[in-house]
Amino acid sequence: MTSTLSRREAVHEAAAAGIPAALADLGTLVRIPSIAWPAFDQTQVRRSAEAVAALIGGTGVFDSVEVKTAAIPGTDEVGQPAVLARRAARNGRPTVLLYAHHDVQPPGDDALWDTPPFEPTVRDGRLYGRGAADDKAGIMAHVASIRALTEAVGTDFDLGISMFIEGEEEFGSRSFGQFLADNADALRSDVIVVADSGNWDAVTPALTVSLRGNARFTLKIRTLEHASHSGMFGGAVPDAMMAAVKLLATMWDADGAVAVAGLTQRDAETPEYTEDTLRSEAGLPAGVSPVGTGTILSRIWNKPSITITGIDHTSVAAASNTLAPEVSVVISSRVAPGQSAKDAYEAIAAHLRAHAPWGAELEFSDIDCGDAFLVDTSGWAVADARAALAEGYGVDPVDIGVGGSIPFIADLVREFPGAQILVTGVEDPHARAHSPNESLHLETFRHAVLAEALLLESLDAREA
Template identity: 65%
Template structure:
């Protein structure tokens, strides 16, 4: 059996007739999985406050109906929990079936909400119209993370097809509806539904793979600190000709302040933000250029190995700015400028400590006596996987057999803050961070896409893991 990339399961033959039947089931079910994914991509389920929540509700209902259709769950519900501020969070899907005969319970997590699309003009095809070009499916959420949703769905279908719907493995499916908006009701959702969510193994399908031919098991994630920074110097806008040269405008103060976040080679220069020593696979500057899209002549920033910078050190990015547009610019000194700051925190550092370090840096480096305000703060702790558990070995074996390639234990520069909540509420559970993305997925960006060969192999690996856990003594 081959897929669109030419890879073959025959590289590592299945170990039993049941596993061979499972691989064939995944292969034959791929068109239906792509169709299900395409239907979900057409729903613009952006969970941010400025977008219509009806779309997230429609997405949750569609996901719930897909899992009901498997016929293996005792209950499939669309549920909400409150946020820390008391508001009702976005709808999540929770499906459950108990384990039997001493078998383990596996929780399968993904999220059905998506990032905003950005500018339609930046997309080669409409963001909510799933489009296949070559071996990739394009669309917002095609990879992050509706492909994670459907990979869980397809693996459950494949397990039921070969083992029957009365299998012994316990299953919990938790499909969140606000991961892209900070998982603000996640902690309360866990507490409210603690008994139904309890599991021996938790599979978080929201990460990527080493490349389109090589699977990854994510073993570290950076944490995050994001906030709105507002810099003010004037009570009102003033004429730039009359007062420029003597009066500091907010744009000047903001630029000067932001420039202190990094040293001359681009390394983060905020005291108190830490790094962590790591060992990592080889990763060249040429690979970085190809995967990140660096323009000719633009040099990487920072020091140390590239992966140590991406996985185990801090980064600070200004992701948005509220200021007069070029088209509407007048000859005035801006009284106030606001920016969105996104900092990634190395594994091993608490997000609260990183926030304190950033606040202290801003207070001590604000120029000209400008007034600053830090608001709309979100934090998430980093995560390190304990790789000594049996579930890690089982997952890597399933990846190896399904992909025909040795899996890589990889770090990820991004953040999945809610994993810290999972560890807190379910400290005995083994957590596996997997995914259906690859370095060219462009998650969160225009022209987000899913490699269909990766999609099939990710489904095959998860289905194989579930099948083997169903027979685990």
């Protein structure tokens, strides 16, 4: 048996040597347009799952690798195909569950991409393509770290490993809870690594310790029984768009901060983060002011936000002199840690009902709520993860909050209350996940693979 030091050195060498193959495999996955939305080719999601299963099976360490689905509760449908792999722990070692997702966001307007969204392209130290960062890089970080571990210590190690690569995270994880229940024994673990977050910057690793929740719904605003001539009746009759503008504007104050009674905020300190950094990372032009009050990161990590993410109304090209009878909008709220998403939704709905102008009729539908998450940082797995990140990146990690949401983590906590959950990722602030020109910073990926391989090695050396 080699010493712990020599094992660590071997992991370093194996992780570095495996990067070219990992990036080639990542490129293969990026070429598959695995979009879970029904409007897109669903056979591509199955193709993606099978490709991921082949990569996982190719590591040679798992007792079983399957492509599986689960029912969507309350419907006659099944969810998108996921990949489930399992290797049993031996000799008192712990089991780690590695999570990522192989579905991706739609590309949006192809004209906004500098290169085709599903043709992986390397330039200026980054790999461009839809899913290159979110979250096919997370899949390949898992696969590459297992490859590095086996190259360094052989396949006869004692650590138990499960992998769950979901196929519908970008589409609401509709069958996630049922999948957990159906496969609880295969997924049960001591540590869960969720590779679907980001880092402080391109060189500094992070452990995500808080995530905002989300409350998303569709609101229909109706003021007329039918469309009417805007010249004949405008000035006396409120149309739906007029009511929508008035109503939606009540949700923010003059500073752009959320002004909905009943939404709470978390009281927690945040590290220094300048307006210049915000402008650079978010693409905020010099002439546009940030919104909200308090420190910038408190607005993103610890306070609620409300965004109108979609609207159904007459297009500019089809505009006519007509009073619209109804307008539908999608409202997406991020919920501060510490408040349930359901309570946040009820507060927003109550606010809208109370402020509906001119007796406008409101209808709420497609309600989707996911709770926020706060990590317990006192466990041994967090200490092991921080040490692995520091060694893998050569820079001490920082604990961060994230303004986005990963609602399924609440399902993981409910199903596996004894597991320690680590939220990590390979994205840097310029990854542009969900946006045109999404990309992966290649140096960050190299460090992420090494850090995870080192974490697996330390878990293999630890008795459960």
